[in-house]
Amino acid sequence: MNLIIVGAGDYAEVAIHYLKAETDYNILAVSVEESFLPQPAELRQFCGLPMVKFEALQELYDPEHTEVLVAVGPGRVNTTRERLYLETRDKGFRLIKFIHSQAHVADPTKVGENSFVFPFVCLEPGSLVGNNCVLWSGSQIAHHSVVEDNCFLAPGARVSGRSTIKSNCFLGINSTVRDHVTVSNRCIVGAGAVIKKDTVAGGVYSATPGCLLGQDSINTKI
Structure with missing residues (x-):
């Protein structure tokens, strides 16, 4: 199954390591909100994966054939990860564990x-x-x-x-x-x-x- 990682920090990096070592997921990309996308576009890489705009996730990938892990740390007592998790679910994606x-x-x-x-x-x-x-x-x-x-x-x-x-x-x-x-x-x-x-x-x-x-x-x- 195809997988997108939402987040581009330390937790996301460690999660990608374990997912590659332990699962058969085909990790397609890392996704962050537009304000966090590096400039210029040539810098949009993380752990060897392309970085894509979170706001366009549903347009770029079919929720029927793509799953998501929101891998964002505990800042603001986890409310940022909570918001992105809920928004991802509202986009129709299935979230893995x-x-x-x-x-x-x-x-x-x-x-x-x-x-x-x-x-x-x-x-x-x-x-x-x-x-x-x-x-x-x-x-x-x-x-x-x-x-x-x-x-x-x-x-x-x-x-x-x-x-x-x-x-x-x-x-x-x-x-x-x-x-x-x-x-x-x-x-x-x-x-x-x-x-x-x-x-x-x-x-x-x-x-x-x-x-x-x-x-x-x-x-x-x-």
């Missing part, structure tokens, strides 16, 4: 579309991952825990049993969420932070220990 062969996923059907599961991720029985999520290498979701849509888990992030990560959250490298805890919408949990109780929506938490730094996550640089 990717689970690396070295990930341990108890039930692959419990991972949503446009989600990318890196090597050495562990999703235990009863866990659920929504649409448009990124689970980087070594992250762990314990039994009966839920990661809702549009989340990003950095390497080594850990979620204990029967916890919930609400939509549009970012969990930093080696962060920990204890069991029976809810991390509310649009939270940023910093590297090494330990979350022992429910968080407030839009909270930004540091590693000293899980301290609330503010409630303006969307304008906090990740």
Whole structure:
């Protein structure tokens, strides 16, 4: 099947590497919004692939025969990736999901579309991952825990049993969420932070220990 990658940053580069190594997808191009297209046109290459305008994607490629992965990072608590994901779906394209062969996923059907599961991720029985999520290498979701849509888990992030990560959250490298805890919408949990109780929506938490730094996550640089 033909595939388009939406995004041209570090995540997209790594995703292309794994997709080429692990799948039979024929990656046709990388797509970005017009304002991000390099000038002049001769510079429109990324990882050896042509770059095309996102706004014209439906005109350039047949949604019946082309699938898409939106591979955009966690900036603005994943809202840019969320918007592009929804716009791609509205264009009629099917969005893939990717689970690396070295990930341990108890039930692959419990991972949503446009989600990318890196090597050495562990999703235990009863866990659920929504649409448009990124689970980087070594992250762990314990039994009966839920990661809702549009989340990003950095390497080594850990979620204990029967916890919930609400939509549009970012969990930093080696962060920990204890069991029976809810991390509310649009939270940023910093590297090494330990979350022992429910968080407030839009909270930004540091590693000293899980301290609330503010409630303006969307304008906090990740």
